[in-house]
Amino acid sequence: MIKQVIMMHSKPICKRLSKLFLFALCFGALCIFTACAPGDVPAAQAPTTLDLRDAGLTDVSDLLTQTQLVSLDLRGNALFAADFDALRAALPDCDILWSVPLGDARFDSNATTLSLDAVTDDLEAMLAYFPALSTVRLSSAPDSATAAALRARYSAVQFLWDVELFGLTYPESTQALDLSAAQVDLSALKSKLDQLPALKQITFGDEAYPLQDQLALAKAYPSIDFIWNVQLLEDLSVRSDITELDLQKYKVPDAAAFSDALVLFPNLTLLDMCGAGPDDDEMAAMRARYPAIKFVWYTRVSNWIIRTDIKGFSTGNRRKFPDGYGWYASSKFSYTSIRSSDFENLKYCTDLIALDVGHCTSIGDVEFLKHHPQLIYLDIALCDLTDISVLADLRELIYLNIMYNYLTDVTPLKNCPKLRFVNASNNNLTSADTFLELPVLERLWLNCSGLSDKQLAALTEKLTQQLPDITIKASQRNPEYAMSYWRKGNEGYLTVQALYGLRAQHQGTKKD
Known part of the structure; x- marks a missing residue:
C-alpha cells in the first residue's frame, strides 16, 4: 500500500523538480549578464596643474574652487595683488606663479633679481610677492628713509645703486671716499651722503672749510669719519685724524668753542693743554664730554703746580x-x-x-x-x-x-x-x-x-x-x-x- 502511494506521486514530483532547476538556471544567467553589463562611464579626473600663461585673465573667481590644484601658472595676465591674495587664501597648498605689478611694469614672481628705474610708491609692499628675491638694482638712489625701510624689512635682499659725486661714480656699498683730488663743495656733498649708507670715512685734500660747516656735517653724519684740515685755533690748523696733540705753546681763548671743535677729532687719545689757559672746571668738563681723550693740564695743590x-x-x-x-x-x-x-x-x-x-x-x-x-x-x-x-x-x-x-x-x-x-x-x-x-x-x-x-x-x-x-x-x-x-x-x-x-x-x- 505504501509502495503504491509512493509510485503514484513519484512522477509529478520529478516533473516539478525539473521545472525548478530550469528556472534557477535562467535566473543565474540573468544575474551574471546583469553584473557584466556596462554601466555609466565615470567623469574625467580634475587637473592638479594649470598653465594659463598669457591667457588674458582678469578675473580669478572660477579658479577659487579648484582646491585640487598644486601648481598654477598665471604669468602674463593682468592680475593684481588682491587677486593673488584671494587665490592664496583659497588654494593654500598650490604653488602660484604670476606677474607682479611694480609701477608700470610687471615681473615674474619667481624672479631672484630685479632691475628698476626708480623706487615706486608701492615697492616696499610689493616686494613681499617675490619669495626668491635676492637682489634689487635701482637706476637712481632712494632717499635714506626709504633705503632704511627696505633694508629693515628685507634683510636677505641686497639693494644696489650708484651715486655720482664730483664726476665719479660710486656704488652704494662704498665704505671710504678719497676726495683729496676733488674740489669739494660741502653742500653738494651733504646732498649725496644719504645715498651711501655704508660710508664710514671721507678723506679731503688741503682745502680750508668754515669750522661751523664742518661741525654741521659731522653732527649730521656722526658715523662717518671725516679726515680734513681743521682750524682748531686762530694760529693752528690740524689734520683731524691725529691721535695726540700738544698745545703747551698755544693759548685757548674760548674753552667752550674749543671743546665743541674736538668732535672733529675722532681718533684723538691724548691732549696736552698744560698752560693753554682753561681752568680746572673747564678742563674737567672737556674730560667728562670726551672720555676717550686723556686731557692733561696744570692744576694747583696748595703751593704746588703739577x-x-x-x-x-x-x-x-x-x-x-x-x-x-x-x-x-x-x-x-x-x-x-x-x-x-x-x-x-x-x-x-x-x-x-x-x-x-x-x-x-x-x-x-x-x-x-x-x-x-x-x-x-x-x-x-x-x-x-x-x-x-x-x-x-x-x-x-x-x-x-x-x-x-x-x-x-x-x-x-x-x-x-x-x-x-x-x-x-x-x-x-x-x-x-x-x-x-x-x-x-x-x-x-x-x-x-x-x-x-x-x-x-x-x-x-x-x-x-x-x-x-x-x-x-x-x-x-x-x-x-x-x-x-x-x-x-x-x-x-x-x-x-x-x-x-x-x-x-x-x-x-x-x-x-
Missing part, C-alpha cells in the same frame, strides 16, 4: 718733580698751614699712584682719598689722624705708612689684600687681628703701636707661621722715629722716593 698726569706727589718735594711733572711755586712753606681741602684738586690727577702727605698735622682728615682708588703707595704718617675708614676703598695699596697718628682701629685695611709693606707704629691700636688677614705682608712695623706685649707675641707667632719670610718690628721701647730700619732695603720705600723725585735715605751701612 700736571694732572703726575704719578707721584709728595709734600716733601719743594723743588721740582721728575720729568717736568710739576714744581713748588712759593718761597715759604709750613706743614701746619696745609689743610685737607688743599688736596682736593688731586682728584684731577687720575694717573696718581703714589701719594705722600705726611707731617701735615693740621690736615684734619683724608677724605680726599676717595677720589684715588688707584693708589698703590700711600704715606699719611704724622697727620694726627683718628680715622682711616676711607682706606677701605683703596684695594690696590701695597705700601702704607700710617705711623704717628691716633688710630685705634685699622680694620679698613682688611679690604686691602695687596698690602706688602705696613708701618703702623706709634698709634693707639686695640687689636692686631686685621694684620692676620693680609695674605702677602712682607714688612710690618708695630713699634709703640698701643698693642700689649701679649697681643704682639701672639700676632708675631701667628704671622710667622702664615708668612715665614715676613719681617716684623714690634718694640715697645724703640719708637724708631727716624725710620732707619723701616726704610733700609724697603722695596716700597725705594720705589716711592724715585716717583717723588726724592733721595732714598738710610740705605748705607751707616745712618745718613
Whole structure:
C-alpha cells in the first residue's frame, strides 16, 4: 500500500523538480549578464596643474574652487595683488606663479633679481610677492628713509645703486671716499651722503672749510669719519685724524668753542693743554664730554703746580718733580698751614699712584682719598689722624705708612689684600687681628703701636707661621722715629722716593 502511494506521486514530483532547476538556471544567467553589463562611464579626473600663461585673465573667481590644484601658472595676465591674495587664501597648498605689478611694469614672481628705474610708491609692499628675491638694482638712489625701510624689512635682499659725486661714480656699498683730488663743495656733498649708507670715512685734500660747516656735517653724519684740515685755533690748523696733540705753546681763548671743535677729532687719545689757559672746571668738563681723550693740564695743590698726569706727589718735594711733572711755586712753606681741602684738586690727577702727605698735622682728615682708588703707595704718617675708614676703598695699596697718628682701629685695611709693606707704629691700636688677614705682608712695623706685649707675641707667632719670610718690628721701647730700619732695603720705600723725585735715605751701612 505504501509502495503504491509512493509510485503514484513519484512522477509529478520529478516533473516539478525539473521545472525548478530550469528556472534557477535562467535566473543565474540573468544575474551574471546583469553584473557584466556596462554601466555609466565615470567623469574625467580634475587637473592638479594649470598653465594659463598669457591667457588674458582678469578675473580669478572660477579658479577659487579648484582646491585640487598644486601648481598654477598665471604669468602674463593682468592680475593684481588682491587677486593673488584671494587665490592664496583659497588654494593654500598650490604653488602660484604670476606677474607682479611694480609701477608700470610687471615681473615674474619667481624672479631672484630685479632691475628698476626708480623706487615706486608701492615697492616696499610689493616686494613681499617675490619669495626668491635676492637682489634689487635701482637706476637712481632712494632717499635714506626709504633705503632704511627696505633694508629693515628685507634683510636677505641686497639693494644696489650708484651715486655720482664730483664726476665719479660710486656704488652704494662704498665704505671710504678719497676726495683729496676733488674740489669739494660741502653742500653738494651733504646732498649725496644719504645715498651711501655704508660710508664710514671721507678723506679731503688741503682745502680750508668754515669750522661751523664742518661741525654741521659731522653732527649730521656722526658715523662717518671725516679726515680734513681743521682750524682748531686762530694760529693752528690740524689734520683731524691725529691721535695726540700738544698745545703747551698755544693759548685757548674760548674753552667752550674749543671743546665743541674736538668732535672733529675722532681718533684723538691724548691732549696736552698744560698752560693753554682753561681752568680746572673747564678742563674737567672737556674730560667728562670726551672720555676717550686723556686731557692733561696744570692744576694747583696748595703751593704746588703739577700736571694732572703726575704719578707721584709728595709734600716733601719743594723743588721740582721728575720729568717736568710739576714744581713748588712759593718761597715759604709750613706743614701746619696745609689743610685737607688743599688736596682736593688731586682728584684731577687720575694717573696718581703714589701719594705722600705726611707731617701735615693740621690736615684734619683724608677724605680726599676717595677720589684715588688707584693708589698703590700711600704715606699719611704724622697727620694726627683718628680715622682711616676711607682706606677701605683703596684695594690696590701695597705700601702704607700710617705711623704717628691716633688710630685705634685699622680694620679698613682688611679690604686691602695687596698690602706688602705696613708701618703702623706709634698709634693707639686695640687689636692686631686685621694684620692676620693680609695674605702677602712682607714688612710690618708695630713699634709703640698701643698693642700689649701679649697681643704682639701672639700676632708675631701667628704671622710667622702664615708668612715665614715676613719681617716684623714690634718694640715697645724703640719708637724708631727716624725710620732707619723701616726704610733700609724697603722695596716700597725705594720705589716711592724715585716717583717723588726724592733721595732714598738710610740705605748705607751707616745712618745718613
